[in-house]
Amino acid sequence: MTDVLIRPVVVKLKRLRLGVLGAGWIGTHRMQAIIDADAADIVAIAEPSQEAMAAALRLRAKPSRLRRWSNSWTRTSTAS
Numbered sequence: 001m002t003d004v005l006i007r008p009v010v011v012k013l014k015r016l017r018l019g020v021l022g023a024g025w026i027g028t029h030r031m032q033a034i035i036d037a038d039a040a041d042i043v044a045i046a047e048p049s050q051e052a053m054a055a056a057l058r059l060r061a062k063p064s065r066l067r068r069w070s071n072s073w074t075r076t077s078t079a080s
Contacts, residue, residue: 019044023056032059 018040034040047053
């Protein structure tokens with residue numbers, strides 16, 4: 001019989017980064033679920049409505065995750 005050395009394979013995965021298109025009712029609920037599950041970082045939001053964008057920017061992580069999210073929400077205006 002042949003001896004076989006099996007080494008565990010370690011794979012380092014990068015954290016998933018998501019952009020959200022549309023921050024209406026469905027979009028904000030999906031974002032909150034992603035934040036609550038700590039499933040990914042939301043790094044961009046595209047939303048034409050000022051009110052919906054403001055609501056999306058008010059979403060917050062659980063208190064234990066607030067430090068990581070503190071600089072994630074920035075808004076860049078492309079309107080001239």
